[in-house]
Amino acid sequence: MKDEEFSLPRSRAANERLHAMIPGGAHTYAKGDDQYPEHLAPVISHGQGAHVWDVDGNRYIEYGSGLRSVSLGHAHPRVTEAVRREIDRGSNFVRPSIVEADAAERFLATVPTAEMVKFAKNGSDATTAAVRLARAVTGRQRVAICGDHPFFSVDDWFIGTTPMSAGIPESTNALTVSFPYGDLAATDDLLTRYRDEVACLILEPASHTEPPPGYLAGLRELADRHGCVLVFDEMITGFRWSEAGAQGLYGVTPDLSTFGKALGNGFAVSALAGRRALMERGGLRHSDERVFLLSTTHGAETHSLAAAMAVQTVYVEEGITARLHALGERLAAGVRDAAASMGVGDHVVVRGRASNLVFGTLDANGQPSQEYRTLFLRRLLAGGVLAPSFVVSSALDDADIDRTVDVVAEACAVYRKALDADDPAPWLAGRPVKPVFRRLV
Structure with missing residues (x-):
């Protein structure tokens, strides 16, 4: 879907409902709609594995799931089964x-x-x-x-x-x-x-x-x-x-x-x-x-402790930590190659341990830029990638990574245009995203 066609009318209405009742419109500041391009903050309907769906019906490949908490993917069967068993016994x-x-x-x-x-x-x-x-x-x-x-x-x-x-x-x-x-x-x-x-x-x-x-x-x-x-x-x-x-x-x-x-x-x-x-x-x-x-x-609470025990079992028996590193390494290599091929390898940068990747968006002077982050996030969202970071879950597969890299390449092509124009504003379509910790709204 082209960026200019991408809109989230139901999510926008849901965000208004959230702000009317919940200070900040979310229960965690890092989930606030100020962290996303204006009017493009998806409100989630449900998730399964490495994918989530918003209330507008869009499906996304998701990174940083649950602010890094959902490392096995959403509704992991061994975890949910352990929770179900315990809920029936009292909590x-x-x-x-x-x-x-x-x-x-x-x-x-x-x-x-x-x-x-x-x-x-x-x-x-x-x-x-x-x-x-x-x-x-x-x-x-x-x-x-x-x-x-x-x-x-x-x-x-x-x-x-x-x-x-x-x-x-x-x-x-x-x-x-x-x-x-x-x-x-x-x-x-x-x-x-x-x-x-x-x-x-x-x-x-x-x-x-x-x-x-x-x-x-x-x-x-x-x-x-x-x-x-x-x-x-x-x-x-x-x-x-x-x-x-x-x-x-x-x-x-x-x-x-x-x-x-x-x-x-x-x-x-x-x-x-x-x-x-x-x-x-x-x-x-x-x-x-x-x-x-x-x-x-x-x-x-018994079902949360049951979830924790199931998580530890899955990690050990299925080698999850090693899988997270392998997925992260594949993603990092793909993103770096895509950024380099579009001439923005010095501006879209991937950092961190493979199991905990973040990305930086740098301006023409190599300085962190909220404006360029906004441009990048807009293009990722339009391509079906929800990625405030590149923190992987073990539910991702190679096809997810490959699709993500393709979307990153498309975003980097626009990024290059903004750098050449020395002005990302035409590609923002609204205010830039904001840091979580700031003194004034």
Whole structure:
């Protein structure tokens, strides 16, 4: 379908309904219609495998499914069957279900670097619990976050560091400091400057770049030397890097780690895991002051834990992590070739680990451009590719990848025209997409 013919009237009307009742029109800012070209933000009807359908009846090859949470594809049969079985047995009780023990055993077998685990429903609760526990066990108040990583929590200790800090006391913001990824000397300087004040270092162990040799082991040594807790946020790296996360792949064990996203294949489940000596402070079998670690009514919802167990089984038995890498490598190579063939290889760039690819859209000066991103997204959508990123799911097949590369080539041809004109505006048909974190609407 040609771009000028592509429109989403039913999705546009549905977005108006959403905005009338839900602040931002979505329950996650990253799903907001401001992240898509104007009037081209599809509202989803349903999904199956690597494809989704919008309310206008269009089918898309989908990437970044569920903000990286649906790594096996939508409605994966082994996961949905496990959920169905458990739903018929009840989902929440006044005492722990035996499913909680089964799920904990399965998780700790999958992530053997952890000694205890506690489940919750979202990543923010898990990371905030890690921060609270680190403050309790160290008696310190400051939190050191990796400033190169985009998101850790919806809670004040992190959101206060973003442009959307309205409503958060400055006294809270002052307790969070940042360190640069990959720079051990700068981190050592930070910990020395705030000697005996930093409760924890929290970071994604890997992101769009691989950790420099010795970096994670160096952080482990720094944390031990300065007496702070090392926390790995494995929301994204968990399962996509290896079944045991980045800590399993790189062989560095944090004190605490947090998992989510891929853990439930779209079902709401997250996990805080770590050393028994720390985790037990949130339990009943110690003589220290108690820590209110995690206490959530729905944290041990049985069908979500059943989904998590099924996901781990599928990953191990079907070699899912290796498949994600193979699919990502095929996609990255195809996109790079398509961009190069259209003369925009220096402007449409693919970055990241093969299982977690993102793309950059650069202007004529090589600078990131929201305008060129808008142009690119418009052409992808018109070609039936829904791709805020190029993060793959294992439900994709070679035909999906090949079709995606063909659509990317078509988009890159238009991209080249915009670069030659030194003006992408004629191809935007509306306002450009916007960054999630910004001070004003």
